[in-house]
Amino acid sequence: MPYSIMLDAGHGGSDPGATYQGRKEADDALRLTLAVGEILQNHGFDVEYTRTTDVYESPFQKAMEANEAGVDFFVSIHRNSYPVDNEVSGVESLVYDLSGIKYEMAQNINEQLENVGFVNLGVKARPNLIVLKRTKMPAVLVEVGFINSDIDNQLFDDNFYDIAGAIADGIMDTLKKPGMSTDMQYRVQVGAYRNRRYAEQLLNELIAQDYPAFLEEGNGFFRVQVGEYPILQEAVDMERRLKMAGYPTIIVS
Ligand SMILES: [Zn+2]
Numbered sequence: 001m002p003y004s005i006m007l008d009a010g011h012g013g014s015d016p017g018a019t020y021q022g023r024k025e026a027d028d029a030l031r032l033t034l035a036v037g038e039i040l041q042n043h044g045f046d047v048e049y050t051r052t053t054d055v056y057e058s059p060f061q062k063a064m065e066a067n068e069a070g071v072d073f074f075v076s077i078h079r080n081s082y083p084v085d086n087e088v089s090g091v092e093s094l095v096y097d098l099s100g101i102k103y104e105m106a107q108n109i110n111e112q113l114e115n116v117g118f119v120n121l122g123v124k125a126r127p128n129l130i131v132l133k134r135t136k137m138p139a140v141l142v143e144v145g146f147i148n149s150d151i152d153n154q155l156f157d158d159n160f161y162d163i164a165g166a167i168a169d170g171i172m173d174t175l176k177k178p179g180m181s182t183d184m185q186y187r188v189q190v191g192a193y194r195n196r197r198y199a200e201q202l203l204n205e206l207i208a209q210d211y212p213a214f215l216e217e218g219n220g221f222f223r224v225q226v227g228e229y230p231i232l233q234e235a236v237d238m239e240r241r242l243k244m245a246g247y248p249t250i251i252v253s
Pocket residue numbers: 010011017018025078079
């Protein structure tokens with residue numbers, strides 16, 4: 001089965017993102033996102049987009065779209081901005097927390113972009129960003145240089161296709177690792193009940209705490225499960241979080 005990925009060009013429509021001397025983040029993000037998608041498609045990926053034109057959609061809508069599509073990965077492409085023009089340059093990637101395959105993917109993308117000539121500003125945890133927090137699958141947001149850095153803009157324009165290739169390579173590098181398989185999906189099970197009401201109570205409690213929880217019905221049981229992870233380590237990380245919050249858990253596949 002091919003990997004599926006949803007690519008998200010940041011901002012769009014009524015939201016231009018950061019701007020600098022008439023240049024709009026939303027435009028750079030869209031052009032680059034489509035180029036990355038074309039490369040991934042040529043490598044057998046099942047590629048979907050949150051937008052392919054200059055339209056606005058809220059980050060929450062984007063996250064829900066990815067969840068509904070049930071893609072394996074979510075990568076959002078942006079350009080960065082700093083309060084003072086030409087003060088900072090480089091690439092930076094953001095993830096929900098510094099663990100699992102999303103963290104590896106973010107590091108690989110940064111390294112590939114560093115090879116093209118960007119300064120590597122590293123990977124940062126941003127647990128409050130909606131597209132990272134509300135997506136059920138591993139998600140990375142890449143800030144491809146600062147839009148108010150002339151150095152970064154020149155790099156962006158002169159090496160556009162290398163940059164698109166670097167992001168695609170960063171994504172693919174991550175998936176070449178042994179033990180990676182999409183045939184298997186791991187979930188963390190927090191409870192199994194005969195009584196639907198008990199299951200729904202636990203489900204609502206987990207959702208209220210922003211866990212990507214859902215109800216699975218079968219063989220007379222209502223199972224409350226969290227996440228859907230292509231590699232075991234992701235499920236192990238989530239299990240640790242749930243255990244620390246006091247929930248009894250098992251990993252199921
Ligand atoms: Zn942005």
